[in-house]
Amino acid sequence: MYRSLVVAAGAAALLAAALLTSLAVGAATLSPPELLLALTDPQHPVHVSALHVRLPRALLGAVAGAGLAAAGVLLQDALGNPVAGPELLGVSSGAAVVAATATVLHLPVPLQVLPLLSLAGALAAGLVVVLAVGPGSGPGASTRVVLVGAAVTAACGGVVVAVIGLGTEGDVVLLMRYLLGSLSARGWNDLAVVALGVVPALLAALLLTRSVAALRLGDHVATGLGVSVARVRLMALLVASLAAATVAAICGPVAYVALLAPHVARAAAGTTSTPLVLLVAAPVGSTLLVVADLASRTAFYPVEVPVGIATTLVGVPLLALLTLRGRPA
Amino acid sequence: MKVPTEPVLRARALGVGYRDRQVIHALDLRIEPGSVTALVGPNGSGKSTLLHALARVLTPTDGVVELDGTPITSQRSVAVARRLALLPQSALAPPGATVTEVVDQGRYPRTGALGMLRRGPDDAVREALGLTGLEDLARTPVAQLSGGQRQRVWIAMALAQQTDLLLLDEPTTYLDVRHQLDLMELVVRLRDEQGKTIVMVLHDLNQAARHADRIVALRDGRILADGPPAEVLTPRVLHEVFDIDALVLTDPVTSRPMFVAR
Numbered sequence: 001m002y003r004s005l006v007v008a009a010g011a012a013a014l015l016a017a018a019l020l021t022s023l024a025v026g027a028a029t030l031s032p033p034e035l036l037l038a039l040t041d042p043q044h045p046v047h048v049s050a051l052h053v054r055l056p057r058a059l060l061g062a063v064a065g066a067g068l069a070a071a072g073v074l075l076q077d078a079l080g081n082p083v084a085g086p087e088l089l090g091v092s093s094g095a096a097v098v099a100a101t102a103t104v105l106h107l108p109v110p111l112q113v114l115p116l117l118s119l120a121g122a123l124a125a126g127l128v129v130v131l132a133v134g135p136g137s138g139p140g141a142s143t144r145v146v147l148v149g150a151a152v153t154a155a156c157g158g159v160v161v162a163v164i165g166l167g168t169e170g171d172v173v174l175l176m177r178y179l180l181g182s183l184s185a186r187g188w189n190d191l192a193v194v195a196l197g198v199v200p201a202l203l204a205a206l207l208l209t210r211s212v213a214a215l216r217l218g219d220h221v222a223t224g225l226g227v228s229v230a231r232v233r234l235m236a237l238l239v240a241s242l243a244a245a246t247v248a249a250i251c252g253p254v255a256y257v258a259l260l261a262p263h264v265a266r267a268a269a270g271t272t273s274t275p276l277v278l279l280v281a282a283p284v285g286s287t288l289l290v291v292a293d294l295a296s297r298t299a300f301y302p303v304e305v306p307v308g309i310a311t312t313l314v315g316v317p318l319l320a321l322l323t324l325r326g327r328p329a
Numbered sequence: 330m331k332v333p334t335e336p337v338l339r340a341r342a343l344g345v346g347y348r349d350r351q352v353i354h355a356l357d358l359r360i361e362p363g364s365v366t367a368l369v370g371p372n373g374s375g376k377s378t379l380l381h382a383l384a385r386v387l388t389p390t391d392g393v394v395e396l397d398g399t400p401i402t403s404q405r406s407v408a409v410a411r412r413l414a415l416l417p418q419s420a421l422a423p424p425g426a427t428v429t430e431v432v433d434q435g436r437y438p439r440t441g442a443l444g445m446l447r448r449g450p451d452d453a454v455r456e457a458l459g460l461t462g463l464e465d466l467a468r469t470p471v472a473q474l475s476g477g478q479r480q481r482v483w484i485a486m487a488l489a490q491q492t493d494l495l496l497l498d499e500p501t502t503y504l505d506v507r508h509q510l511d512l513m514e515l516v517v518r519l520r521d522e523q524g525k526t527i528v529m530v531l532h533d534l535n536q537a538a539r540h541a542d543r544i545v546a547l548r549d550g551r552i553l554a555d556g557p558p559a560e561v562l563t564p565r566v567l568h569e570v571f572d573i574d575a576l577v578l579t580d581p582v583t584s585r586p587m588f589v590a591r
């Protein structure tokens with residue numbers, strides 16, 4: 001308990017540092033006092049860029065990272081599957097279908113409304129998976145999520161490819177933002193949409209964790225403890241879908257953050273207790289995404305790598321390391 | 330001699346099954362408060378199935394289970410968990426979870442959704458760890474324990490629930506002789522000192538005869554014998570229930586019946 005709180009505080013401190021660095025580094029690199037001036041003084045040459053480009057983007061990384069981490073914790077513990085992540089729910093492929101259709105067919109959708117439509121697509125995909133899985137036993141539920149999720153993802157992927165076939169090269173460039181996860185060119189509006197999904201999801205996750213923790217003991221034991229097993233598992237999947245769908249709608253598929261943040265949290269805090277893992281995983285997920293985004297826009301400056309690629313490049317070795325240490329599971 | 334009491338737990342015309350297979354047939358059972366009941370019977374006779382139905386983990390296909398006089402399935406599950414704890418025959422050890430983390434889950438029905446904000450393991454958890462001799466293993470991952478140590482973790486979790494009713498499915502499996510005796514003595518002590526009601530599945534009939542007030546013998550989902558050990562542990566019942574040819578003696582230490590196979 002004590003160690004978890006210390007680790008959570010440490011992760012929060014790291015996050016603060018990552019946010020500050022992310023704000024300071026860019027086309028014009030600013031010292032901390034300069035940064036403060038740039039954010040507050042409208043006359044400052046990089047005021048607009050600092051306040052309306054860098055700040056919402058950094059905060060978006062933090063909020064989205066926490067949401068993905070919470071989705072990962074809920075999915076892994078509610079399904080008893082240590083490699084579960086929002087990829088299973090098909091949410092980003094649902095978002096991609098809507099985005100691709102609207103972009104390629106030039107549907108008259110205002111730019112501000114598109115994210116909401118994508119969100120609807122992402123939520124629809126998540127709901128199809130969750131509801132098709134239905135209530136039922138632990139290991140069985142996990143297998144059904146994997147199967148139904150794979151089917152939904154494959155179907156959506158087919159639709160996206162078919163729709164792209166109808167489009168021009170220009171459309172495809174536009175689409176990149178949905179097919180590869182990215183935080184680039186996201187503003188305050190995007191941050192608001194993500195926060196509206198992620199903040200309630202985080203609160204709901206917090207309320208669910210103690211029940212989800214009991215699910216790890218198997219359905220019979222959990223029922224004996226007074227947990228409504230089917231309802232709790234359904235709620236956990238729905239809350240994870242909400243968090244993952246809002247992130248997918250705005251940022252596209254950001255791989256590995258949801259999978260890794262819980263494992264990093266377990267290893268760092270030395271506990272597998274779901275509530276404590278959530279407490280630590282949220283700031284860890286935020287830090288991972290903010291740092292990955294920072295790396296993705298500075299590594300090959302001025303060329304930006306989509307952050308989804310950066311998280312994969314960081315995620316794969318980290319996952320390998322954790323596996324070798326025997327920590328996941 | 331005893332004044333008849335209201336049963337705490339009661340099965341009326343209970344039928345339980347899985348999919349197309351009926352396991353328990355029209356079974357009636359009354360569990361008196363403050364008693365120790367041993368459930369015995371051959372493998373597959375339906376002991377675990379019955380216990381699960383009594384604990385509302387399985388929903389009956391027929392009849393009803395009543396807890397304190399009201400159907401158990403109509404009561405809030407958390408409220409039931411404050412009255413009754415179940416030790417299942419096989420439980421999942423969550424990967425990575427320590428002994429304390431698992432035993433602490435027994436506090437679930439008492440602490441609610443925000444129970445995690447507590448400082449750490451409470452007195453009930455510490456007491457349960459003490460009663461099962463697990464203090465020294467408190468921080469060890471359950472997955473690294475021996476079979477017997479693990480069994481004691483599940484027992485401790487059930488104890489941490491602090492319920493008046495304990496339903497234990499084969500609590501002595503995996504335990505060495507010392508720990509089996511400790512557990513049986515603990516069960517008797519919980520009855521005598523705290524008036525708890527215990528129903529446990531046992532395979533060791535002599536153990537059942539020695540420590541239980543009453544033995545219920547099950548075969549093919551029906552009760553074949555039910556009564557004090559002296560009435561149930563007879564050559565005739567042993568033959569009917571287990572197909573064994575047995576000699577029944579009087580245990581020189583406890584004066585209870587004990588059997589040896591011929």
Ligand SMILES: Nc1ncnc2c1ncn2[C@@H]1O[C@H](COP(=O)(O)OP(=O)(O)OP(=O)(O)O)[C@@H](O)[C@H]1O
Pocket residue numbers: 347350352370371372373374375376377378379418
């Ligand atoms: N989940 C299940 N699905 C289908 N059938 C089951 C299930 N669990 C038990 N059974 C069947 O129900 C019957 C009774 O099983 P139960 O586990 O109640 O026996 P038991 O008396 O506890 O046996 P044991 O002494 O081996 O523990 C068995 O024939 C078994 O095959």
Ligand SMILES: [Mg+2]
Pocket residue numbers: 376377378418498
């Ligand atoms: Mg059994």
